[in-house]
Amino acid sequence: MTIIEPAEVPRLADNVEQAAPGELAKLLEFRPGQSFAAVDAESTPGFSGDKADGRAAHDLDNAVLKDLQERLFANTKAGGLKRAFVLVLQGRDSSGKGGIVRHVAGAVSPHGVVTAAFGVPTEEEAAHHFLWRIYRKLPRFGTIAVFDRSHYEDILVPRVRGLTPPRVWQERYDVINEFEEGLAESGVDVIKVMLTISPEKQAERLRDRIVRIDKQWKHSRGDLEDRRDWDEYTEAFQDLLERTSTESAPWYVVPADRKWYSRWAVVRLLIDRLQDLDLQWPRGTFDPEVELALLEKSDPRRR
Template sequence: MVENTSRVRDALRIDGALPDPGSTPIGPGKKPKALAKLDSAGERLSALQEALYAEGVGGGTRSVLLVLQGMDTSGKGGTVSHVLGLVNPMGVRYSAFKKPTAAERRHHYLWRIRKRLPGPGEIGVFDRSHYEDILVPRVNGLLTGAERRRRYAEIDAFEAELAEAGTTVLKVFLHISPEEQLKRLKARLVTPEKRWKYNPGDLEARGHWGAYAEAYADIFKKTSTARAPWYAVPADHKWYRNWAVAELLIETLTELKPKFPEPGYDADAELAKLKGVGGSA
């Protein structure tokens, strides 16, 4: 049986308007089913990740880069915990890109990004990414049209480079509603152990919701390529978000067909040697 590796991707690929943030366009529509499905997805994801990792150890150069974007509280961190938490941490390289530091600002915006690319066999995870370098300055009116076009071209060239180097880029927008964000921001403020996740700047960004939506829409239009399209995951329901991102990763990895490498030695000869050695060294 040939596995269909584009079912979820086809349903969630961005093509014009975004789905409702509370909807479940494909897959489980209720929480218990979604949790059960995530559980079994964990096993498949783990097996695929191990094969990709093994391929890397065996000299392969392929890797996957999951780019997570979304408004504050959209669940980028939660996705990492619940989805990437399903696989061996040996093979996951996580990077958060916050507001650039003074040192980072003295470099090209892709400088800090390039330093955090996944190695062979790894799944890289970007919690925010180079797309912030179009989004934020654009919303804040600090990017001319010409600069924006240049950045689009640079990002396209950058992602072409990644593809050539063997890195498959999976770009995911976690799509929440302003109503859900309000709930989550409140929860962060009233729960002492969640207050560290809140930042007064979040409220400012929230005030520019429409401008961000517009900037995102432009990004989806200009940077969705055949090699690296954008996917929108309705993210008002955390259980749906986790299931969907896990499936997008599984489909991406399944299509890559990662292979356990052929050993660079004669297994039978080694076994014979081992038998000669006996029980104690």
């Protein structure tokens, strides 16, 4: 009897230059003092190719991510590993958060991923501590949670809209830092992505929602109000990045005018964290010869 090794994970395309996952993380990590507004939303740091190349690279990376997630799940189930990941996606309206959720969730097994979108708090949510609804969506060990918006909304929106006294949202920087540090200490890593989009690209996408029959249901007057307050949000993002980019949970600023780029980059950031675990397939604790003999004996045609 031969123990069969799995097929090789597909190689990444090498017809374009692309930063390795770890290098990309360094390129995109927010550095204290860095200007959020100065990041070029059209740029493609760490990737030299065009849209077609980006998509091809993304497809290959998806297969890598799927394999890594399954190893994470397998080691949790059969090896007692207690690790999970939360991918937080923040960014202005139409910066492509939903599309990234779809691509990441579509790449891995659905039992290995849970997605959550955090909109305007419901009555029940608003009646709780602002982290209550976040806690409820934390991933099981062995899985990845993808958050379309997050607890960071509870700083951004109250601040820009003046919904609470400043003291209330100002206190939340520390509360969040401690929350995320506690998560990391218990095996749940938070990977935080701030998507950045240009005013021109946003206008194009919001216009689509007004004039395209299949997108009109997505249009919201509130998006136009947020766009009007562009600069106030820019300031709020800057402070957020400065105050909550920590060693255990740094922010990554990802240019998002080109959707193919932001999708590739986010998947690669996830791959980087998963590769750090260096997960091997857990070996069965059984004797394969014994199990094969039992399989033979269980044959219903031999009864």
